[in-house]
Amino acid sequence: MNANDTPLLAGTRQAQVLRWRDAQRSEVLDWLADEVPVALEFNGISHAVMLATPTDLEDFALGFALSEGILDRPDDLFDCETDVCAEGLTVRLEVSSRSFARLKDHRRTLAGRTGCGICGTESLAQVLRDVPAVQGAALRLHAAAIDHAMESMRARQLLGRATGATHGAAWCAANGDVILLREDVGRHNALDKLIGAMVRVGVDARTGFIVVTSRASVEMVQKAATAGAPLLAAVSAPTFLALEAAQRAGMTLVGLARQGDLVAYAHPQRLLFDREN
Template sequence: MDIATLPAADGADTFCEGARLLPVHGVRGGEAYAVQDWVAEEVPVALEFNGISHAVMLATPLDLEDFALGFSLSEGILDHAHELYAVETGESELGITVRLQVSSAAFARLKQRRRTIAGRTGCGLCGTESLAHVSRELPVLADPAGPLERQAIARAMLQVQSLQTLQQATGAVHAAAWCSADGEVQWLREDVGRHNALDKLIGALANNDVDASAGFIAVTSRASFEMVQKTAMAGVPLLAAVSAPTSFAVATAERARLTLVGFARKDDLAVYSHPGRLAAAGYGAH
């Protein structure tokens, strides 16, 4: 969501987009209960490029045009958003199909990669045909105009938590948010898959001509290799995650000159690569 158009929370009791109201039975505090509760939607979403099926992901059926564009950019299928000519979605009993019309150059890149993905909840590596397709060439990120304050990350993570309307209703989704350099959340997307949430965010930034390099991304998940790779592909110089990174993620961040922050909780954080982008933190630059 664009934070300027965030819906009021009052309607959460009567309608929650991206979730279904289902009967739930359980025991709490030794007492049995039966209630109607919101459960996050998870459906197969197929991405077709110029009529050719390329990927099937399990995703929350929200912001699918952003998802299609963000996935195409972060996976290197599109070099620029203007290479995407049209997006159409269609539903069937089996799931949702998103049909993209892309430029001939982009379609040629797609065919050259010969990559077919069958993803579990945003797992973007399942089905990769060779090890050479896993780690690809990444842009080397330039430093922003000035160093980021540590407090900006703490401010952003606090805002992300309060703005996760679907997570508050269901307890089952991740969020990815783009934040200004002073830590104000400007754009946020949610999904059952952490990679999907990030792709949706990247697509929203591209669709709205946001200078992604002017801020940073905050996520409510661990920082896996693909989260770092997608952030670098979007041109964002810092990724802050509420949980830990992996060693492959740290190595990828070092290679792309991306500042990788983990365990970003309240005023605490751990910096795993290029700490020089954070001001007044007592870190030395790599």
């Protein structure tokens, strides 16, 4: 993509770089993914600071709060606004007194690296937290739908195509059509943004699946299960801890989903292959 021929894309910045290509040296403008500190503040109390791409921040805040168990349901969030400061951005959330009381009992400070997940967690129980069993037992989808979803997601990743530096997370219909897509420099952030968007749109999580452009860590599984997705498919392989979490949650976990190949690590019964009806 030629930075000089493309209008400014939200979540990117331009820089003059020296490029060496086909034995030719040239100075060009290039696209870089934007990355800023984003503080999440609940009822006036700072809870987490993440390095994130500054797009879809209301989706990010809502998805983070739900996937981390701070909110039980979307209507526990009363208000959300973003303020700009010299150091970065602050997203201020007003939440129910019940949610805030629970947050104070289980404080985590995530002074984050890019896409920081469980950094700063205070106890083992918070890392290996229980998540509700996913529903969607009736969901059956063809393995080809996952391949279609991965290809469609790559084609729609505007930030990823422009910068080569962002992860994507997409919500897909059972046939593999991408319905919602979010991107971020952090894989956890991209998934949180997607979860927030799913809630805002009113997606029935039992009817489709989530695909991500990263590995499937245990926290990615926990977040997807909390969102109610019956299947999570990742470009890279999961960890063993992620496999165990998916088994407990009743979630189908797929990894190494690339160019027609995939590996089903947990609950493969939701997958149909070419010779199956």
